[in-house]
Amino acid sequence: MLQSSRAPEQYNMLWLQAGSCGGCTMAALEQGAAGWFAELEAFGIHVLWHPSLSEETGEDARDILASVLDGRQRLDLLCVEGSILRGPNGTGLFNKLAGTGRTMLDWVRDLAPLAAYCVAVGSCAAFGGIPAGAPDPTEACGLQYDATFPGGALPDDYRSRNGLPVINISGCAPHPGWIMETLAALRMGEFGVEDLDSFGRPRFYAKTLAHHGCERNEYYEFKASAEKFSDLGCMMEHLGCKATQAVGDCNQRGWNGGGSCTHGGFSCVACTSPGFEDAREFLRTPKIGGIPVGLPTDMPKAWFIALAALSKSATPKRVKQNSTSDRVVVSPRPAKGPSV
């Protein structure tokens, strides 16, 4: 039935969950004004099987996987969500695909060479993510990276059938748009190696820092810092915010109708970055001699310190007072003189 009912031009997406929390699927389900399924259909992407969504279960699901392995079904998009668990001792036994007696490590290694494109959905599948944090009890890694190091469950030189390395939609969880726009761009044949950054992340969302467009921008400019959570000020100096060091258009597109981490009042933990899980004291800024250790990416340290000192001395009273309050206590004063 599987062979006969599937026209050759059908564009098949197979989605697997490895050492996953399922949150990337939950995020994907937030995509699209008409719903994610409608959007997949609009772009001509057929869900061959998805563990959270498909009707087929047990033996029927195993048949679908077998049909991919033996070539009866063409595999276009292989999406993997979750870390690949190599433990204990390289056996992969911390994560078997139920009913198959085989580890996800083996399944991924068998399926990835068959896929036109292999997509790591989320930071776990991309780089290892939270399960890979020290002491890394499950020997977790990403598909083609182990934190910042090339080579994960698949070797560094892995290329999918269409010649791309694993596409890493990092984020914990990624924005729904990052997921769908990547899948659709692949489907449209408009996605090439030049669209990936140095960690295999789609540049369309990874080309700026998460800080870009942050609504706390004015506080950042004047180094008017929040001292505790719920304060309005910039969270970089004291509360561990890494938005100036992590990629993402997080503050340029809304999350859940207009949110973002910094909008929600809490620090960016750099969830799009490989190895983000190994930070210690996520919610406090490490400092040496009172100066934050992690300064903005690309910015010369001496300049940052000089500019910070200068802008602190020029901070308007309004910005300073609001920065340590949970609501605006001083409003902007109208300019003196005739209005324009």
Next chain:
Amino acid sequence: MTETIVGPFNRVEGDLEVGLDIVDGRVESARVTTTLYRGFEQLLVGRAAMDALVIAPRICGICSVSQSVAAAAALRALSGVTAAPNGLIATNIAHAAENVADHLTHFYLFFMPDFARAEYAARPWFEPVARRFRAISGEAMGEVLPARKRWLEVMGVIAGKWPHSLAFQPGGVTRAIDLGERVRLLALIDEFRVFVERGLFGAPLEEILSLESLDELEAYAASSSGDFAAFLRLSRDLGLDRLGHGPGAFLSFGAYHGPDGSLFPAGRLDQGESLPLETSDIGEDVARAWFRASAKHPSESETSPIADKRGGYSWAKAPRLGGKPAEVGAVARQLVAGHPLISDLVRRAGGAGVRVRIVARVLEIAQLAHAMVGWTRALRLKEPFNVDVPRPDDGRGAGLVEAARGALGHWMAVRDKKIARHQIIAPTTWNFSPRDAEGRPGPLETALAGLDVGERGAKAAIIQHVVRSFDPCMVCTAH
């Protein structure tokens, strides 16, 4: 007698394997295997205490707010601080939003698609049900996914994003709500009310909230064109009330703890008898789980995996209350709270089975949409939403909450500012536990035993219904 392995068992949030001994078309016994272990309890040890707020929610992508709220509650307990009342209320609004989204996702995406299976093609209700609920392509998907997306905008207001937020802190929430946002929240909740009244209930919320007996429920089912009514009618045809009865013991930690008490009380029931809940009676047995034995109570136990342990068959430990398994979830919450409709359904069916588990969840959608309006109005916008909590040096504390799927507990110990122990018992750890040292099966293992599966054997749809009626979250189960 040969064991048939069912897996990958999908639409369960994560992966699941069920082993069934089937003799003459009847399930003699079942073995429930959790196939994934990610080591969160090991990952948390040694970290700064507050880092639990980053790590713990990532246990689960579908109930991350529940995990956050439990971790924040444990930190609050061990710090001995009192949260800002607004913070607790805002937390409840976001937590209820997540739980409602989960119930909706379960009903439409995980549970109902099984009634579109070809096995049911001859049933009189099949055509419209299959058209509406078929996995991925059913017409309801085009209504439910946009509504769910819109509903989760509640998170954009309170939690920054969903899943995985850091908004929920021991002292409250990280963001003060202003007047405009109160209005936005109320508008979102009311938009959702209109959606569920039209599609899910086919009736006003008040009508659902006033149902007190099986007879009233049947009358509603006969008169409404809602999706819930369609479920009730096919449930009657298939006898889903008699399927999948669990152990008859129920546990709830109580839910939506606010400044003035909780919306759902904590408690336990055993074979109809209401008993006081002593959390010191909780213990995790690892006789058949792939872990080394340690102390049983989660405030003392350790998590140390052994993948090749003899006799082991699951990465889930076996939580027991007073040595016995217990079922958790919406039905347990409602029974402990003494809800007349749910109590009547359990009494009339002689136990809690597939039907009442679904009804309890869908009822809760109505209850929470109603409660959220009250909470949103109760926010005192001129008062703080968070109090600063100093980093804890030493202490022990438990955070006991209810996730959508039932009782969720975090037991934390902090020494020298670092996490010395962080043990978690998730709802599906209770429901899908393996056997214990005494050989007592977990609730799903009990619910599957005795099922008449006929010639279809392990492929019979009723197995799917029983398993999914618990709304399992397998990623939480072993974590």
